[in-house]
Each structure stands twice: as structure tokens, then as C-alpha cells.
Amino acid sequence: MAEVAVKSRPPLRPGSAPEASRERTPDGTIREIKGEKRIFYDGYWIRHYDVPDTLAYKKDLIDALTRRVFHHAEPGINTPGSRLDEVRHAYDQEDDRAKRRVLSAMLAGALLNRGSDILTRLVELEQIGVTTNPDNELLKECGRCFMGALEYGKSIRPVTGKEALDELWGEPFKAFTMNVEQFLETRYIKIALTMKEIDSVCDKLVSIFEGVKIFSPHMPMIRELADSAKEATETMRSDLEIIEVWPRFVAAADRLEMEEPEIPETADRREYTLARRGFKLILDGGEIMINLANLRVPMPKTTREFLERCDAFSERFKTRSIHG
Numbered sequence: 001m002a003e004v005a006v007k008s009r010p011p012l013r014p015g016s017a018p019e020a021s022r023e024r025t026p027d028g029t030i031r032e033i034k035g036e037k038r039i040f041y042d043g044y045w046i047r048h049y050d051v052p053d054t055l056a057y058k059k060d061l062i063d064a065l066t067r068r069v070f071h072h073a074e075p076g077i078n079t080p081g082s083r084l085d086e087v088r089h090a091y092d093q094e095d096d097r098a099k100r101r102v103l104s105a106m107l108a109g110a111l112l113n114r115g116s117d118i119l120t121r122l123v124e125l126e127q128i129g130v131t132t133n134p135d136n137e138l139l140k141e142c143g144r145c146f147m148g149a150l151e152y153g154k155s156i157r158p159v160t161g162k163e164a165l166d167e168l169w170g171e172p173f174k175a176f177t178m179n180v181e182q183f184l185e186t187r188y189i190k191i192a193l194t195m196k197e198i199d200s201v202c203d204k205l206v207s208i209f210e211g212v213k214i215f216s217p218h219m220p221m222i223r224e225l226a227d228s229a230k231e232a233t234e235t236m237r238s239d240l241e242i243i244e245v246w247p248r249f250v251a252a253a254d255r256l257e258m259e260e261p262e263i264p265e266t267a268d269r270r271e272y273t274l275a276r277r278g279f280k281l282i283l284d285g286g287e288i289m290i291n292l293a294n295l296r297v298p299m300p301k302t303t304r305e306f307l308e309r310c311d312a313f314s315e316r317f318k319t320r321s322i323h324g
Helices: 055-071 081-093 097-127 137-155 162-177 180-209 218-234 242-258 269-295 300-319
Strands: 030-033 036-041 044-047
Touching: 036 180, 044 180, 055 097, 055 162, 055 180, 081 097, 097 137, 097 162, 137 162, 162 180, 162 269, 162 300, 180 218, 180 269, 180 300, 218 242, 218 269, 242 269, 269 300
Parallel strands: none
Antiparallel strands: 030 036, 036 044
16 A cells, blocks of 8 residues: 655655655656655645546546535535425525525535436436537536525535535536636645645644653654545545555544653642643644544644634643653
8 A cells, every 4th residue: 555645755654745846746746655656746646646637526426526515514514406496486485594505505415416417317327329519408407506506505504614515516617617627626636735734733743742741652643643634635436445544544533542641650730731732732733633624725824723722722732741
């Protein structure tokens, strides 16, 4: 199994960004590294996939993106496309603001599913030799459904960060309007940005807690979680490699959560409080890395606010060392 974001100059830990060099590799460069095809974006060599630019593949891609967005959105909004008219009527008739928000989210779900349903039928026609041109009314209606889903989707409440849901909800529409190669290019860019945020969280935690005895067992766990999270981020769920990649990632997350620090009995109340808060910071950073890997899109606001929390904690930590 290949390492994440393999670097050829200089040797770095998996997934880390390269040091400054006189020769800058252009984004989009594809190379075979350690027997695997990789594509370079924003400092990372990412696992590359060759896919066909066909309507059938686009339909499968949009189906996968649709399942992913529903997985990360509030429950109850995965409305069948066949119920679109009923949901739209209920939304138009509803005056209660709270209920109208929910119906707006359900309408977004119905529009997304209706667009996917139409695309499925078009693919079935293509498979029996019936081709459609870009001016086909069904294709236009499919686009209108995805665009409507994007608009009404603003009312949806996310399971994790709002900024991530906004990114995810727009992806089925982008996949429909772009050719496959263009869309995958945007995905590689987002994966690279996601990896960079995972690295920034990992590096910040290590910079604060490395050398502190009670947190020494957590350092390799933080690094392992970051490396496995990046590998999970770049690996398609349909790739057989996921059988090795996903258990490694989940196990790393579980180990970090279960490893509580051993606070010495001689610690005073301030040291005890600081130790507990430090562990909470580590767990929160781990959760962000987990969410980034699950969502596979960057969360700049969430990441920035966490790094600011780390800096504030570090200022206090400088004058209140925890002894082991």
C-alpha cells in the first residue's frame, strides 16, 4: 500500500508538504511514484485515478456525491424525487418560519434526487444506443433540478461544520456542469487543501505538547492519525485499497481517544486543570482531522479557530509547565 502524498525531495513523513526548492513542480503534474500514479497539487502528491469521461460515469459520480452530502446533512431531508411536487406545494403553503426551513431542506433533497433520477434514465437510454445532445429538454431539466437543490440547500443544517456542507452540497451541480476531468481537478485541489489543514492541526499540537512527559504517548498517535487521515482523504471509497486504509484510520482515531494522560499525584490544581484542558485540545484537534478526512473538503474557518485556540493555550502553557 502506497504512502500518502509521497515526496521525492527531500524524504519527509507521509503527507507533508515539501520544503522550498528552486524547482517548483507545476500543479497537475502526473508521475508514477513507488509504482503508483500520483498527481501534484499545492505541495502534495495525491493518489491519481484514471476515469472515463462518459455520461454513465458522471451519473455514478453524482450518485456517490449525493449519498455523501445526505450522509453529512440533517436527517429527514432525503426526499424521493417522485415527491417533488408535493413537497414544493407544502413549502409554498407553509407560513411557519421553522417548518418552512425544514420544508426548504426537504425540497432541496427532492430536487437533488429528481436530477439524479433523470440522469439515470438518460444513461439507460445511452446504453441502448439513444444519445442525447446538450439541448435535450431532459438534460436542461436535470440541470435546473441540481441548481434548485443548490439554492434550497442553503436551509439545511449540517451534521458537521456549515462551511463543509456548503462545499459538499454544490458538488453534484458542479459534476453535472463540468466535464469529468475538470471536476476531478477541483477535487484534487480540495484534497490537497484538506491535507494541508490536517497537517497544520497535527503540527500545531505536536509543537505544543512534544517534550511534555504526560503527553509523550500521544505524539506518535497524533502523527499516525494525521497520516492515516490524509490517506483516507485521497482514497476513493470504491478503491480496493480502502480495505487497508479505512481500518488504519479508524483505529488511529480510536487509540487517540482512549489514551488519557497519566497526571502525577503531585500535580497541584492548576497543573491538573491544565493537563485536562491540554488533553481536551488534543481530542478536539483529532476530531477536526477526522472530520476533514470524512468530508474530504477543507474547513478553513474551523481550522483557523482551532489553531487560534492552540496559540492561546500555548501562551498559558509557557508559564505553567506540567511536570511528570
